[in-house]
Amino acid sequence: MFNKLIALYTKGDLAQLSSSILHSTSWKQHDFTAYGHMQIESQWLKSLQQFGFLQLKNQQTVKSDKFSALYFELAADSANRSISLSFFFEHNQTHIKKLHCIVDSLLSTQFKHKDVSKLIKQLPAVDPLQLSQFDHQLHPQSYHAIPSDFCDLPEDTEALLNQWWHIWQEKQFADFELIYNAKSKINIAGLGNSNGYKSLRTFHINMHNRINRSYCQIENICYDSQQNTVAIQWQIEGDYLLNGDIKRIRVPVLSFITIKDNVIVQEQLQIDWLSLCKRFQLTYPVI
Amino acid sequence: MNSEQDRPVTQIYWQPLAKLLKPVGKKSQDLIGFDDEFIDIVDYIIRITHRIWEQKNIGLCYKYYADVCPVYTLGGYSQSVEQVVQNTLKTIAAFPDRSLIGENVIWKAEADDSYYSSHLITSIMTNTGNSEFGSATHKTGRVTTIADCVCFENKIVKEWLVRDNSFLINQLGIDLIDAAISFAQLEPDPTFKNWFDSEYKRVSGIKHRIDLTVTSKEWDTESFVKSWTQTLFNQKQFSTLTDFYHVAASHQWPGGRQSTGLAQISGSLIQWLSQCPDAKMTVDHLAEVEFDENTIDIAIRWSISGTYNPQSKRLASLKGNKFFVLGCSHLRVRNQKIIKEITVFDEIALYANMIRESGANITLSESGA
Incomplete structure (x- = not known):
């Protein structure tokens, strides 16, 4: 799965990664969740347009049975600047069910010499999110995830x-x-x-x-x-x-x-x- | 009900669509009276949904819905297959590229040889035509729906349908209260008011002070769900969240209320319930299937009734109105704790019903005017 993800961003290999995408796969990137082949593929094409076809510079993998994660940096041959992407995904070795991609979007503006406000405008509309106020205190009797x-x-x-x-x-x-x-x-x-x-x-x-x-x-x-x-x-x-x-x-x-x-x-x-x-x-x- | 136990009933979580649409092998359930092509109730639901909605064979409703088929939604009531066909056509016309991604089907074989199915669906759809929410916006949105159906001899004979419309209209750029004002102008079937009033009375009359605790030794699904309902929603004892939810449970409620973990879930429930502080909740149907060795999926259809306590200034004139919600929840439970909850109801219809009932004249926002 790691190689398929890297091949998408380095070679534009959509076919390999598509074979791991289900009708019900969700792919969250830039706080927008794409569902199914059509929306996810559209997301990939936008990334390729944004980053271009780059070389793998550095990677870190975390592999486990149901969830895996990948971090990598990409750079053009001649440049010393890079962009970084990270992925956390649920999988069954064959298919990805749910993936969250975090792009270091600020680094990508530097990489492409783009203005921050222009890049913000180009990002997809984010998923609706309603946040509710809650008690943030670590009370002695309450339990918080570790x-x-x-x-x-x-x-x-x-x-x-x-x-x-x-x-x-x-x-x-x-x-x-x-x-x-x-x-x-x-x-x-x-x-x-x-x-x-x-x-x-x-x-x-x-x-x-x-x-x-x-x-x-x-x-x-x-x-x-x-x-x-x-x-x-x-x-x-x-x-x-x-x-x-x-x-x-x-x-x-x-x-x-x-x-x-x-x-x-x-x-x-x-x-x-x-x-x-x-x-x-x-x-x-x-x- | 499972006559041939050598294959389990279809579970869709990891299945590619192509496999779901062309199942091979023996039946896993008898499905008496259903077409022979269907191997189990999940297969039936997935394939008829695909045929009617994605292939747009709307006329197949005549084949797969009973002539008299009550369909309950918080926004209205219909009871004939003709209305199902008309409503389906109208929705497809307003959202022509609507996809229906089947996320889960939780089912139960009932004692009367019918099957109850609770189908969790994610739809992606572009609003290119006028809809019940207003004029076409030409924007694409995502929406979660749960369709609870009673299926008997190859037909759906009763349905409860809930859709997270407030999440959808947010993406379409429509204001929630504007949408409710617009929706309130539609006159529902007269049967709807009778159903609404009788449901409101039924739910309001429950005894909510009785303690219904569940211990890990005596744990079973029904006791767990009844305790979840009574302790959290009826008695508002939020420190007990840890008895019901995993410390990092994912919690999706309508309108984009997305929470992770006990603190956020607590905040989400407290803030939502504060608009109906005397809320009472009933569990109206319960189904459970195995997800994996340590995990079960539970589908709950429920109702909440109480008195409206507006949090929005624009809705202040609705204070004291009848607050009634028809909702469905899918819970994934591992080691006796909820690890994932998706709850769906129609917030637009909730407010629209109060606006219509009160006759209040609420003005549209600047964007909706």
Whole structure:
């Protein structure tokens, strides 16, 4: 399945991937959900028009029985700029049932030398979404999802991922230095690559200071025991402060983590910033 | 009812459409009185839906619907096959490219040799013709529908139909209250009012204070669903969500209310129920099928009645009106917890019924005027 996805974006091989699409397959990209062959194919063609036919530069896979995830970067031969796409999908080895693709849309504007506002206009109309206010507090008697609720994990990995989640859910910044390798490779959508966790920590503080009453929720996790890689599909929801006004927003996130010697050595944090701007009428930069 | 147990009843989740439309092999259910070509009730529902809607053989309604076939929706009532044909034609004319993607069929063999089917459908459709929501918008939208049917001897003899119309019109760029005002101008069949009033009275009269808890040791589907209804909807005890939902359950409610996990689901239910704080809910039908070894799918048809407490200023004049919803939910339950819920009802019809009943003169928005 990974090769089929890569072949679509590098060679325009629609036929291979089409054979894995059902009448009832859904493909969510830029916060718009396409259903069935016709809508999904139309989505692919728009991506090919947007990105062109590029070479695979870098990839990370997370393979498990029912859910798998893929992150890759594409670049033209001559260019040093790249674009990145990430996928989290439900499959049965033959067909994909449900797929969520997050494009680093901001990176793609840089790649294509396009204006942010023009690209936002070109994105598809997003799915309707009504957000309801809720109690975001972590009450002692209430239960909130943690990584080990989703799949069986080795003891060390489970402890590490629960600590990773504490950083986001409970804002436990002190855990950064415990679970990240000092030279870990970090990539944050729109912000690019860096070594060490400091960029991630700064991003986290900025994000939560811009979003009041924030709450993080895991949607799903897949774990690849062979490679010790993990993909986490999650969300940040809260009240976004904009010129004194409050807007309820939800930010879909995909995190790809590589673990070595029980610390995180690589992490990609994927957010489609421009779709977020389109959905909630925000202006970039969001944080 | 399953006479030849060597093959399970069709499950559509991972099936390619081509396979669903040309099933091979033995029947998995007797289907007494049904055409021999159908191997089970799921096959029957999938193929007749495809033939009528996607192949646009609308006249096949005469073959697959009984001459007298009550069809209940929150927006109206019809009872003859002629009305089914006319309504189908009107919808196809307004949305000519409508696709019907069968997501699930949950069924039950009833004691009277009929089958009950609950068909969850996703449709993609472009609004190129005038519809009950107003003039053509030429926009494409997606909508979730659940059609609950009683099938007997190759015909549908009764149907309850719910569609997430508020989600659809949002994509078409139509305001929800404008659509309800427009819809309220349509005069429903006189039988509808009788049905509506009797249903409202029936649901309002239930006893909602009795505790119906379910323990993991004594867990069964019916007790679970009754407890879910009584504890959450009738008694509004939201701290018990953890007894019913997985910590990352996916929860889809009409109009784009999409939640994941207990906190978001709690918010979604509290905010929705606040417009009818005295809501009472009844379970009107229940069906259950196995999804996989540890997972079951449950289809519930339900009703809610109470008194309207408007959250929208434009609808303030409707305060105190009869609030009544006909809804259907599909629950996927693993290890006694809901991991996925899709609930469908027609919010446009809900508000339209109150506007019509009250005679309130509500003005259209700037975009709808």
